[in-house]
Amino acid sequence: MSKKVKILILSHGKLAQALTETAELIIGKNNDLHFINLTKEKSYESFKSEVENFVNNNIKFNIIIFLDMIGGTCYNVCCEIFKNKKNIKIFSGVNLPVLLETVMNKDYISFPELIMNIKKIGSESIVFVNERLDKCKTKK
Amino acid sequence: MILRIDDRLVHGQVITGWVKSLNLNNIIVANNKLIKDEYKISATKIAIPTGVDIEFLTIAKTAKALNENKWEKKQTIILVESPKDAYEILKRAPVFKTVNVGGLHLRNHRFQLTDNIAIDTEDEKYLLMIHNLGITLEGRALPTDEPYNVIEVLSEYMKKNYGINRNSKI
DSSP states (O other): OOOOEEEEEEEEBTHHHHHHHHHHHHHOOOTTEEEEEEOTTSOHHHHHHHHHHHHHHTTTSEEEEEESSTTSHHHHHHHHHHTTOTTEEEEESOOHHHHHHHHHHTTTSOHHHHHHHHHHHHHHSOOOHHHHHHHHHHHO | OEEEEETTOSSHIIIIIIIITTTOOEEEEEOTTGGGOHHHHHHHHTTSOTTOEEEEEOHHHHHHHHHTTTTTTSOEEEEESSHHHHHHHHHHOOOOSEEEEEEBOOOTTOEEOSSSBEEOHHHHHHHHHHHTTTOEEEEOSSTTSOOEEHHHHHHHHHHHHHOOOOOSOO
16 A cells, blocks of 8 residues: 655645635545645745645655646745655646546555656646547547 | 846746746856756756756856857846845946846845835845946836836835935945
């Protein structure tokens, strides 16, 4: 049995909170799902220490960190903390489909499988709807 | 070419707000500590958009490159973390008329001057030294923000809070 998986969403503004609340609206409350917002008022140091606290409190678990975008302050903080910690996996470009799939699957598949799955769903989750519809029509 | 003071150096506002929206293709991070941090350099390198170059240089090397017009053919933004580092470049390489003060965040002994700028006495000293070189300090976090004159705001702040009637020249 692999270790329990904790999920942490980090974002600029309140996107992380909104994503968490929206996901819970769809799949119900989940104690392994957490968020930290980087709001305008919050300093780099206090944001960093919040993330550090989360990581330290969950050191015996596998942790997946979802970021809103690569290169931003959340990413920079993450890179500082992540250094040498093998139980942390970081993904940038979080969206609702990825988040839902991860929360729903995490207790049923192995951690490496879960990671592969996130990579796959992530790259498939932006869909150009017009193109799909056109393909659908031509098939008829 | 843009010289920006921002204690977060490369982050979202810079990558998206400045580099992408102004079609810049060259980022110079001028910082004496960072050039020794290979891990941090790699982490930054993988995060910038394709087609954009990035270099990490010391303050002295940055000034030298500026004097040699090394980035003449590129759309360049130079990032420094403090007014002090900006001054160290500007006194060696007098090639800027304006410097962008983009982000100095509240910490330790800093006081909040404007929405995007908090400074301590050392920052204040170097901002005034830059001003005394005849360079305009333009405050704004993003290119779409209305720019303001940092020294004017600073003078008003001092007058209001400490009754110091400071000319912009000290």
